[in-house]
Amino acid sequence: xxxxxxxxxxxxxxxxxxxxxxxxxxxxxxxxxxxxxxxxxxxxxxxxxxxxxxxxxxxxxxxxxxxxx
Amino acid sequence: xxxxxxxxxxxxxxxxxxxxxxxxxxxxxxxxxxxxxxxxxxxxxxxxxxxxxxxxxxxxxxxxxxxxxxxxxxxxxxxxxxxxxxxxxxxxxxxxxxxxxxxxxxxxxxxxxxxxxxxxxxxxxxxxxxxxxxxxxxxxxxxxxxxxxxxxxxxxxxxxxxxxxxxxxxxxxxxxxxxxxxxxxxxxxxxxxxxxxxxxxxxxxxxxxxxxxxxxxxxxxxxxxxxxxxxxxxxxxxxxxxxxxxxxxxxxxxxxxxxxxxxxxxxxxxxxxxxxxxxxxxxxxxxxxxxxxxxxxxxxxxxxxxxxxxxxxxxxxxxxxxxxxxxxxxxxxxxxxxxxxxxxxxxxxxxxxxxxxxxxxxxxxxxxxxxxxxx
Numbered sequence: 178x179x180x181x182x183x184x185x186x187x188x189x190x191x192x193x194x195x196x197x198x199x200x201x202x203x204x205x206x207x208x209x210x211x212x213x214x215x216x217x218x219x220x221x222x223x224x225x226x227x228x229x230x231x232x233x234x235x236x237x238x239x240x241x242x243x244x245x246x
Numbered sequence: 247x248x249x250x251x252x253x254x255x256x257x258x259x260x261x262x263x264x265x266x267x268x269x270x271x272x273x274x275x276x277x278x279x280x281x282x283x284x285x286x287x288x289x290x291x292x293x294x295x296x297x298x299x300x301x302x303x304x305x306x307x308x309x310x311x312x313x314x315x316x317x318x319x320x321x322x323x324x325x326x327x328x329x330x331x332x333x334x335x336x337x338x339x340x341x342x343x344x345x346x347x348x349x350x351x352x353x354x355x356x357x358x359x360x361x362x363x364x365x366x367x368x369x370x371x372x373x374x375x376x377x378x379x380x381x382x383x384x385x386x387x388x389x390x391x392x393x394x395x396x397x398x399x400x401x402x403x404x405x406x407x408x409x410x411x412x413x414x415x416x417x418x419x420x421x422x423x424x425x426x427x428x429x430x431x432x433x434x435x436x437x438x439x440x441x442x443x444x445x446x447x448x449x450x451x452x453x454x455x456x457x458x459x460x461x462x463x464x465x466x467x468x469x470x471x472x473x474x475x476x477x478x479x480x481x482x483x484x485x486x487x488x489x490x491x492x493x494x495x496x497x498x499x500x501x502x503x504x505x506x507x508x509x510x511x512x513x514x515x516x517x518x519x520x521x522x523x524x525x526x527x528x529x530x531x532x533x534x535x536x537x538x539x540x541x542x543x544x545x546x547x548x549x550x551x552x553x554x555x556x557x558x559x560x561x562x563x564x565x566x567x568x569x570x571x572x573x574x575x576x577x578x579x580x581x582x583x584x585x586x587x588x589x590x591x592x593x594x595x596x597x598x599x600x601x602x603x604x605x606x607x608x609x610x611x612x613x614x615x616x617x618x619x620x621x
């Protein structure tokens with residue numbers, strides 16, 4: 178699984194990095210984002226909802242997202 | 247500067263012309279200490295009584311139910327703990343919605359044991375969960391706003407008021423977003439507001455306490471405002487706040503109708519003309535003058551600055567625009583996008599042209615900021 182290390186970055190950067198990495202993924206594949214900006218806790222799940230992608234888990238600054246489409 | 251559009255009335259509205267006139271006159275006639283028995287003191291006292299009577303009428307309360315404080319925040323910081331302290335023998339729980347103003351959150355944390363009730367994606371508190379919590383034993387006070395100051399969504403105050411009354415729990419209502427703009431819902435025991443939100447001067451807050459609600463101030467009290475706002479009151483500002491409220495209330499219906507229609511149009515245009523935008527807050531059951539949205543991949547500070555350069559003054563709940571670098575707790579509680587956030591709020595001098603120009607300028611700015619980060 179690909180891991181994007183976005184620690185130290187402020188929003189919207191972690192979400193931008195996630196969106197930019199997404200085209201490389203196959204449908205069904207997952208990607209992990211490490212982000213310590215408090216805004217990421219809301220914005221990564223919100224991005225998944227807006228883009229109809231699956232947030233698999235969000236634990237302690239580690240977000241796993243599955244590509245659905 | 248004629249091209250500037252001030253679209254941040256929910257933070258502060260410019261002084262109402264009616265207030266300005268009264269303020270200037272009262273600076274000369276109302277400077278003395280209203281607690282003194284001499285001529286100048288009695289004059290100041292008369293003006294203060296007059297201000298209180300007008301403000302009380304504006305809120306629909308009796309003059310002896312209204313205390314004047316030094317700000318809306320001060321009204322919350324004194325009112326909430328004073329109500330909670332008076333009910334210490336019953337309990338210490340302070341039930342509140344997750345989207346209250348930070349002044350309520352801070353006061354709740356210092357007044358007792360806060361119990362936060364969540365909101366849905368529109369920012370409306372879960373009324374059932376809130377009601378269930380009010381009915382629990384050990385609740386000192388429950389706090390809910392009339393409408394959310396950041397996203398405009400109205401809260402079910404009347405419904406919660408009935409539950410609170412049945413349970414014998416005082417309902418504390420922060421009405422800062424509503425007073426002067428729309429009718430205030432009933433069912434509350436304590437209500438607070440802030441004059442600069444309706445075109446009065448800064449430095450005047452209102453704390454209305456319904457008869458029968460007990461207060462126990464836990465700080466040094468003097469003879470002023472029953473100990474709820476110590477020190478020599480700002481009589482000229484209070485009088486100006488009263489004049490502004492009186493004037494604003496006569497305009498409220500017409501302005502409200504106008505603002506509601508313009509915000510509805512702006513809401514539609516923002517959603518239609520910008521890709522990846524999340525317009526937040528209830529589209530119908532909301533304040534008339536507030537619109538909030540978040541643009542994906544956009545830095546909120548960059549957008550506020552770019553809008554300012556184009557002549558638009560707006561506020562933002564994005565983390566990068568806050569001194570704490572934390573996003574708005576309101577947006578986070580709603581689970582909506584916190585970056586690229588903008589709140590537009592119309593005031594009494596806002597024009598359709600302001601709204602129309604904003605709608606035309608915004609898409610280009612968003613596109614430019616996105617292009618700078620390769621999106």
